[in-house]
Amino acid sequence: MRLILVVLPTPEIGRSEREAIGAARALATAFDGEVNVALIGPVAESIAAYRVGASLASEASANARTFLIAHPMLREYAPELYVSALEQLLAAVRPDVVLFPGRTIALEIAPRLAYRLGTAMVTDAIGLRAEDGAVVITKPVYGGKAHAVVVAPRPPVVVCVRPRAFDPIKEGIAEGGIRWIEVTLDPLLRRTRLLERIQEESATDTALEEARIIVSGGRGMGGPEGFQLLGELARWLGGAVGASRAACDAGWVPASWQIGQTGKKVAPDLYIAVGISGASQHVVGISGARCIVAINKDSRAPIFKVADLGIVEEYERVVPALIEEVKRLRGAERA
Amino acid sequence: MRVVVCVTQILDPEIPPSEFRLNAERTAAAEGIGQQVISIFDENALEVALQLRERMIEREQVEIVALTVGPSSSADVLRKALSLRADRAILISSEGGPSLDGFVVARLLAAAVGKLSPVDLVLCGRETGDWHGGQVGSFLAEALGWACVNFVSRIEVSEGGFLMRRQSDEGWEIVWAMRPAVATITNDEANVPRLPKVRDTMLAARAPIPVWTISELVGDAAELWGGSGRLRMRELVIPSTSKACEWIEGETVQEKAARLVRALQERRIL
Numbered sequence: 001m002r003l004i005l006v007v008l009p010t011p012e013i014g015r016s017e018r019e020a021i022g023a024a025r026a027l028a029t030a031f032d033g034e035v036n037v038a039l040i041g042p043v044a045e046s047i048a049a050y051r052v053g054a055s056l057a058s059e060a061s062a063n064a065r066t067f068l069i070a071h072p073m074l075r076e077y078a079p080e081l082y083v084s085a086l087e088q089l090l091a092a093v094r095p096d097v098v099l100f101p102g103r104t105i106a107l108e109i110a111p112r113l114a115y116r117l118g119t120a121m122v123t124d125a126i127g128l129r130a131e132d133g134a135v136v137i138t139k140p141v142y143g144g145k146a147h148a149v150v151v152a153p154r155p156p157v158v159v160c161v162r163p164r165a166f167d168p169i170k171e172g173i174a175e176g177g178i179r180w181i182e183v184t185l186d187p188l189l190r191r192t193r194l195l196e197r198i199q200e201e202s203a204t205d206t207a208l209e210e211a212r213i214i215v216s217g218g219r220g221m222g223g224p225e226g227f228q229l230l231g232e233l234a235r236w237l238g239g240a241v242g243a244s245r246a247a248c249d250a251g252w253v254p255a256s257w258q259i260g261q262t263g264k265k266v267a268p269d270l271y272i273a274v275g276i277s278g279a280s281q282h283v284v285g286i287s288g289a290r291c292i293v294a295i296n297k298d299s300r301a302p303i304f305k306v307a308d309l310g311i312v313e314e315y316e317r318v319v320p321a322l323i324e325e326v327k328r329l330r331g332a333e334r335a
Numbered sequence: 336m337r338v339v340v341c342v343t344q345i346l347d348p349e350i351p352p353s354e355f356r357l358n359a360e361r362t363a364a365a366e367g368i369g370q371q372v373i374s375i376f377d378e379n380a381l382e383v384a385l386q387l388r389e390r391m392i393e394r395e396q397v398e399i400v401a402l403t404v405g406p407s408s409s410a411d412v413l414r415k416a417l418s419l420r421a422d423r424a425i426l427i428s429s430e431g432g433p434s435l436d437g438f439v440v441a442r443l444l445a446a447a448v449g450k451l452s453p454v455d456l457v458l459c460g461r462e463t464g465d466w467h468g469g470q471v472g473s474f475l476a477e478a479l480g481w482a483c484v485n486f487v488s489r490i491e492v493s494e495g496g497f498l499m500r501r502q503s504d505e506g507w508e509i510v511w512a513m514r515p516a517v518a519t520i521t522n523d524e525a526n527v528p529r530l531p532k533v534r535d536t537m538l539a540a541r542a543p544i545p546v547w548t549i550s551e552l553v554g555d556a557a558e559l560w561g562g563s564g565r566l567r568m569r570e571l572v573i574p575s576t577s578k579a580c581e582w583i584e585g586e587t588v589q590e591k592a593a594r595l596v597r598a599l600q601e602r603r604i605l
């Protein structure tokens with residue numbers, strides 16, 4: 001079985017890519033397969049980036065190869081050009097499984113590629129295994145209330161891996177063959193243009209996906225002021241601030257803070273959910289958290305069903321007390 | 336300008352896990368455990384279309400057409416669209432066909448968009464609220480050969496195309512897309528769905544809804560199903576999630592806070 005992981009433009013080749021390789025390696029070892037990595041666009045032009053890519057491939061299987069697709073027209077991201085270039089790569093490599101790491105950009109490229117190749121595709125995979133030549137994939141459905149086990153009887157199949165669902169592999173040492181792939185791109189294919197890119201501010205210096213501790217607020221915060229309090233708590237804890245969809249939709253915090261099915265998937269050691277009811281679509285985004293603390297004024301809120309520790313209280317009263325307590329702890333540690 | 340909004344009907348996503356059950360074959364949710372509703376991101380898509388029409392009012396007439404593929408009962412989501420003042424709604428009847436997958440739905444929608452020609456913009460929700468496939472909008476763009484921008488929350492008309500605000504992992508982007516275009520819509524504070532007026536809901540309940548059949552749209556239906564079966568559903572399982580929550584109690588909030596910190600230290604988290 002031949003697998004290929006496609007690395008799309010990203011600020012860094014990081015945990016999401018290493019998780020996808022983790023998933024691929026498990027599949028490849030079971031089937032004596034080979035795992036390849038393809039890098040496309042600016043990541044293929046940066047030696048640092050493609051060495052990381054190559055090292056990932058060599059960690060995953062002995063006969064791994066790294067394909068690089070660089071082209072002047074790929075320096076600026078336009079999905080239609082990326083899809084066209086990847087179509088050419090896959091026609092040459094003919095993999096059985098095309099894997100995409102758990103990043104938003106993958107959800108934009110993968111379906112279009114699958115359509116062109118005429119192959120089955122699954123997004124949000126949390127399980128991946130091979131069975132008599134078929135690929136068996138598990139994904140959450142109904143907002144996480146159920147898991148679907150689906151079978152792609154005949155490869156190829158395109159799979160988008162859900163972030164924080166697979167154990168990441170460690171980075172290895174770059175070795176194995178690197179191959180440049182020539183692609184021809186028709187400028188007339190281009191139908192979109194990226195005009196502006198805005199990075200939204202976050203409450204603390206820690207990125208949500210990488211944070212060891214996350215303090216998250218929901219509709220129960222009642223307004224943006226409540227999030228100031230959560231920001232203070234997060235800073236004392238050395239963590240980041242997240243939110244439910246309801247809080248983002250209310251405009252209290254930026255949409256990029258949203259956690260859940262259609263927001264960020266996170267796996268911190270500690271997740272503190274404040275004024276969040278615990279709808280399945282939110283909880284599915286924190287299933288990798290080691291410890292969940294819920295603070296809610298309603299003892300019947302579903303969040304307590306998934307929490308390890310619970311406080312039934314109005315957040316306005318208990319969060320300031322918690323900040324004081326954490327300050328005291330940090331002060332004592334420093335002394 | 337004609338804007339098509341693709342909507343679909345799903346099981347109410349708000350039903351709590353405790354009430355969620357599977358059918359006997361374990362291939363879908365049991366029938367009757369909740370209401371059938373319009374998929375949440377399709378509501379955001381309708382809102383984006385309505386706002387676009389409002390902003391264009393002095394410049395150009397915008398016609399909004401709601402489309403769905405499904406059984407006759409899914410006409411309800413079209414009535415919802417009409418109650419929000421979509422101009423027209425058309426049901427593409429899936430009756431008699433095998434189970435729908437994203438490819439089939441996209442091909443039917445593409446054929447319907449062709450029949451509605453000229454269409455300038457097609458909006459879809461970013462993913463359905465039941466299967467979370469996240470594919471139909473992209474497939475549709477491929478089938479039509481149009482520009483596609485995903486995770487869009489606001490749209491303006493601009494020279495030769497559209498300016499779309501697109502959500503990214505770090506924030507957002509402004510993307511220009513050539514007309515005609517497909518956009519998949521995500522939620523943000525600017526596209527929270529409005530509520531229909533009572534009078535419009537009453538009018539929508541009586542509105543005639545044209546039905547287009549599969550054979551009318553694609554001729555040979557067998558060819559259409561040829562691509563399905565690329566994936567087989569084996570089974571659904573319900574994950575066990577219930578944990579035993581340890582309640583942190585105390586006379587005062589200070590006491591509760593102190594006990595929480597201690598519990599976290601004992602678990603070696605702080």
Ligand SMILES: Cc1cc2nc3c(=O)[nH]c(=O)nc-3n(C[C@H](O)[C@H](O)[C@H](O)COP(=O)(O)OP(=O)(O)OC[C@H]3O[C@@H](n4cnc5c(N)ncnc54)[C@H](O)[C@@H]3O)c2cc1C
Nearest residue numbers: 218219220244245246260261262263275277281297315348
């Ligand atoms: C397809 C789909 C995708 C979705 N994706 C996501 C997603 O990615 N992320 C997400 O979060 N949601 C998502 N949702 C929405 C989700 O279903 C819920 O609607 C949402 O998570 C509710 O947010 P909430 O818990 O903040 O609000 P609510 O459910 O309104 O809960 C507010 C809570 O605050 C408590 N509260 C109120 N006042 C106080 C106070 N003073 N102190 C303490 N507690 C208080 C209340 O008791 C209540 O439990 C999605 C839904 C669908 C259908």
